[in-house]
Amino acid sequence: MALTRRAGLIALVGAVLVVLAPRPGLVFALLLGLLAVLIGVDLALAGSVRALRFQRQGETALRLGDSIEVTLLVENPGARRVRGRLRDAWAPSVRAAPREQPVDVRPGRRQRIVSRLSPLRRGDHQAVTVTVRALGPLGIAARQGSHHVPWSIRVLPPFLSRRHLPSRLARLRELDGRHPALVRGQGTEFDSLREYVVGDDVRSIDWRATARRHDVVVRTWRPERDRRVLIVLDTGRTSAGRVGVDPTSGDPTGWPRLDWSMDAALLLAALAAKAGDRVDFLAHDRTVRAWVSGASRTEMLPSVVNAMAPLEAELVEADAPAMVAAVLTRARRRCLVVLLTDLNAAALEEGLLPVLPRLSARHQVLVAAVADPRVAELAAGRDSAERVYDAAAAEKLRGERRRITALLRRHGVEVVDALPEDAAPALADAYLALKAAGRL
Amino acid sequence: MSRPTSPRIRDRWRTWRGALGLLLVIVVVAMLMVTVSTPRPGGYLDAEGTGPGGAHALAALLADQGVRVEQVRTVQEAREIATPDSLVVLTRPEYLMGEDLLDRISELPGDLLLIGPMDLVLDELAPGVSEGDYDPARSREPTCGLREAVQAGSARMGGTAYQVTGPDARCYEGSLIRYRPNGRTTTIVGSGDFMTNGRLIEDGNAALAVNLVGAHPRVTWFAPRLPQGDQPTATLEELVPDQVGWLVWSLIVAVGLIAIAQGRRLGPVVTEKLPVVVRAAETAEGRGRLYRARRARDRAGHALRAATLDRIVPRLGLTPASTPDAIVAAIAVRIGQDAGQIRHALYGPAPADDTQLVALARHLDTLERQVRDS
Numbered sequence: 001m002a003l004t005r006r007a008g009l010i011a012l013v014g015a016v017l018v019v020l021a022p023r024p025g026l027v028f029a030l031l032l033g034l035l036a037v038l039i040g041v042d043l044a045l046a047g048s049v050r051a052l053r054f055q056r057q058g059e060t061a062l063r064l065g066d067s068i069e070v071t072l073l074v075e076n077p078g079a080r081r082v083r084g085r086l087r088d089a090w091a092p093s094v095r096a097a098p099r100e101q102p103v104d105v106r107p108g109r110r111q112r113i114v115s116r117l118s119p120l121r122r123g124d125h126q127a128v129t130v131t132v133r134a135l136g137p138l139g140i141a142a143r144q145g146s147h148h149v150p151w152s153i154r155v156l157p158p159f160l161s162r163r164h165l166p167s168r169l170a171r172l173r174e175l176d177g178r179h180p181a182l183v184r185g186q187g188t189e190f191d192s193l194r195e196y197v198v199g200d201d202v203r204s205i206d207w208r209a210t211a212r213r214h215d216v217v218v219r220t221w222r223p224e225r226d227r228r229v230l231i232v233l234d235t236g237r238t239s240a241g242r243v244g245v246d247p248t249s250g251d252p253t254g255w256p257r258l259d260w261s262m263d264a265a266l267l268l269a270a271l272a273a274k275a276g277d278r279v280d281f282l283a284h285d286r287t288v289r290a291w292v293s294g295a296s297r298t299e300m301l302p303s304v305v306n307a308m309a310p311l312e313a314e315l316v317e318a319d320a321p322a323m324v325a326a327v328l329t330r331a332r333r334r335c336l337v338v339l340l341t342d343l344n345a346a347a348l349e350e351g352l353l354p355v356l357p358r359l360s361a362r363h364q365v366l367v368a369a370v371a372d373p374r375v376a377e378l379a380a381g382r383d384s385a386e387r388v389y390d391a392a393a394a395e396k397l398r399g400e401r402r403r404i405t406a407l408l409r410r411h412g413v414e415v416v417d418a419l420p421e422d423a424a425p426a427l428a429d430a431y432l433a434l435k436a437a438g439r440l
Numbered sequence: 441m442s443r444p445t446s447p448r449i450r451d452r453w454r455t456w457r458g459a460l461g462l463l464l465v466i467v468v469v470a471m472l473m474v475t476v477s478t479p480r481p482g483g484y485l486d487a488e489g490t491g492p493g494g495a496h497a498l499a500a501l502l503a504d505q506g507v508r509v510e511q512v513r514t515v516q517e518a519r520e521i522a523t524p525d526s527l528v529v530l531t532r533p534e535y536l537m538g539e540d541l542l543d544r545i546s547e548l549p550g551d552l553l554l555i556g557p558m559d560l561v562l563d564e565l566a567p568g569v570s571e572g573d574y575d576p577a578r579s580r581e582p583t584c585g586l587r588e589a590v591q592a593g594s595a596r597m598g599g600t601a602y603q604v605t606g607p608d609a610r611c612y613e614g615s616l617i618r619y620r621p622n623g624r625t626t627t628i629v630g631s632g633d634f635m636t637n638g639r640l641i642e643d644g645n646a647a648l649a650v651n652l653v654g655a656h657p658r659v660t661w662f663a664p665r666l667p668q669g670d671q672p673t674a675t676l677e678e679l680v681p682d683q684v685g686w687l688v689w690s691l692i693v694a695v696g697l698i699a700i701a702q703g704r705r706l707g708p709v710v711t712e713k714l715p716v717v718v719r720a721a722e723t724a725e726g727r728g729r730l731y732r733a734r735r736a737r738d739r740a741g742h743a744l745r746a747a748t749l750d751r752i753v754p755r756l757g758l759t760p761a762s763t764p765d766a767i768v769a770a771i772a773v774r775i776g777q778d779a780g781q782i783r784h785a786l787y788g789p790a791p792a793d794d795t796q797l798v799a800l801a802r803h804l805d806t807l808e809r810q811v812r813d814s
Binding site: 386 | 446448685701708717721724732795
């Protein structure tokens with residue numbers, strides 16, 4: 001049950017009458033009685049909220065930063081008209097708009113109510129409740145009730161780095177068979193035989209085929225294909241730290257390292273899929289949080305995006321030996337293991353470095369990390385003694401980062417350490433460089 | 441597909457009926473206990489008062505002996521019931537002000553018992569008696585020939601001692617006086633303590649009280665609650681018209697209804713588990729604040745120098761393992777500056793104060809730029 005301000009206004013008018021009346025006590029009693037009768041009648045004549053039936057329609061997935069419309073169908077099987085206000089409640093960060101909407105359903109009819117959702121956070125979001133307040137014909141009192149109408153939307157990572165994809169694909173084509181290389185080298189495999197044309201390198205003539213065909217035939221080479229790339233996302237505590245500026249909402253507190261890493265991972269996955277490599281995806285902190293494997297080339301990107309959507313940084317120290325074991329059991333053949341984590345000296349020295357040889361013995365390892373532009377900003381401070389102290393602290397941190405990078409490289413690990421906006425293209429470039437060098 | 445989540449009225453009733461029942465029982469029990477056990481309201485020497493200062497016990501004692509005790513609050517009431525064979529007890533003479541009022545009391549038929557009267561009252565009701573010294577009430581002997589007092593023996597008397605010219609009886613060191621000024625027996629006691637519920641059982645208090653009051657078949661117990669004046673003054677409540685009170689009630693109802701209307705939310709508050717917000721740079725900033733707090737110039741200088749060396753050394757074609765001498769010499773050759781200054785900047789002592797630290801940072805920047813640009 002709910003009242004409207006009209007009930008209070010009637011009482012205020014009654015108060016004026018009480019002042020003017022010769023017998024105020026009687027008028028007051030009459031006023032109370034009148035109010036009670038009006039409220040009772042209005043409640044009795046209001047449409048039933050409990051009997052309403054709801055259905056939802058609309059989209060269930062969107063990229064972070066986009067918005068979708070979700071439709072709510074309100075059906076009134078009751079005998080009285082339901083007129084009033086409706087609120088389709090979602091979690092605050094889903095930003096359902098408008099907050100309240102008018103509803104007016106005659107008996108046996110339906111009404112379509114559309115809410116626009118513009119979520120601020122990645123992951124799965126559930127609809128909470130639908131609350132309807134049905135006013136009586138006098139507009140004094142209302143029946144109010146809630147219904148649970150399940151619906152879930154999945155907010156996917158925005159994949160902002162896809163704008164870098166065309167330029168990297170062009171670079172890939174330069175390596176690829178569309179510009180067939182006549183020079184055999186590391187990282188190329190035999191592509192086809194074709195007739196010699198003037199200008200071809202005589203060293204690439206295949207004499208055996210030439211002898212069979214009565215024509216001069218050259219071999220062409222192309223970069224190797226069908227290699228395996230395993231993207232490992234560290235969802236431990238170091239990935240919770242926020243760096244840069246949130247590109248979807250402009251929030252200056254930054255975007256978690258995890259989201260920047262996902263962005264880079266998605267560009268790499270898209271690129272590798274186009275390059276004909278098989279991409280698997282693993283998210284790990286103390287246990288496996290997500291695992292995508294064996295998806296076909298067209299399915300791979302959507303399934304990785306889908307697996308990433310509900311991931312959140314866990315506030316636990318990542319378990320590097322368990323992660324290495326998970327990788328080793330899942331990747332039996334040699335592959336490129338791309339580990340997206342933070343170059344945190346303490347965490348890596350105690351966690352990853354002791355078990356790294358087991359991993360790098362069988363696989364090519366690439367560690368990619370997102371650097372914090374704020375640290376670079378601090379390191380440049382020279383205005384006052386305070387700024388210089390901050391700069392020294394930042395330099396100390398960067399020194400540790402350089403040291404751990406050098407240590408990793410000594411283990412034969414490739415390291416990509418880039419600022420947030422450059423992380424995705426830098427990782428893609430590192431992948432292309434590895435591919436060109438035939439080290440996959 | 442959808443399902444209602446709000447409870448029906450009967451579900452709500454089922455949930456709350458236990459609590460409501462319990463509340464009802466508690467209220468009823470509490471009200472019963474309060475009615476039974478609390479002392480009834482009543483001021484000092486009120487014949488209905490059951491507190492320690494009341495006089496209900498005495499009134500009950502007298503009623504047992506067939507004395508009719510009637511309590512009145514105003515002079516009008518007293519005049520209505522007073523008869524020549526009755527005794528008028530004035531319990532609170534301090535509430536009686538104005539000569540007109542006292543005149544009307546003196547016109548009452550029957551005998552008088554005054555409890556602790558002041559001079560003003562004495563002048564009107566007991567001419568010839570005057571106030572003496574004040575001495576707190578305690579157990580005293582009668583030391584007089586008054587039959588009522590002698591029979592009662594020692595009693596808790598005291599308060600004001602009175603003087604009278606030609607006394608009929610002056611007992612308990614002047615705190616009990618009986619005389620007949622103009623054909624009516626007038627008794628004056630300095631303090632009414634001995635009549636109160638709290639003191640009645642001590643000494644001969646009860647006997648004295650019953651002797652003094654119970655000699656008459658009717659007693660008019662005049663116990664005003666408020667000071668009684670000459671002209672009745674209207675109180676503020678009486679001056680305010682009825683409408684105002686009812687207006688306040690209707691406004692309370694109106695404001696209450698508006699508050700209920702405004703306070704009802706459309707659906708429950710939605711909660712959400714929010715992720716932690718940790719700026720990754722917090723460790724660097726925290727370390728900077730620590731350096732600042734401890735004025736750790738040695739560590740700060742060392743960190744800055746190490747960072748500069750890390751960046752310069754590869755540009756010189758040297759390795760980090762090179763000796764300081766080799767590095768300084770290479771820089772000196774590269775930028776054509778004094779090796780001593782370069783060595784002081786890169787390997788010198790820790791800065792002595794903040795100014796030197798800032799200067800060192802700037803010098804290292806310059807050095808790095810020169811190596812890069814050369």
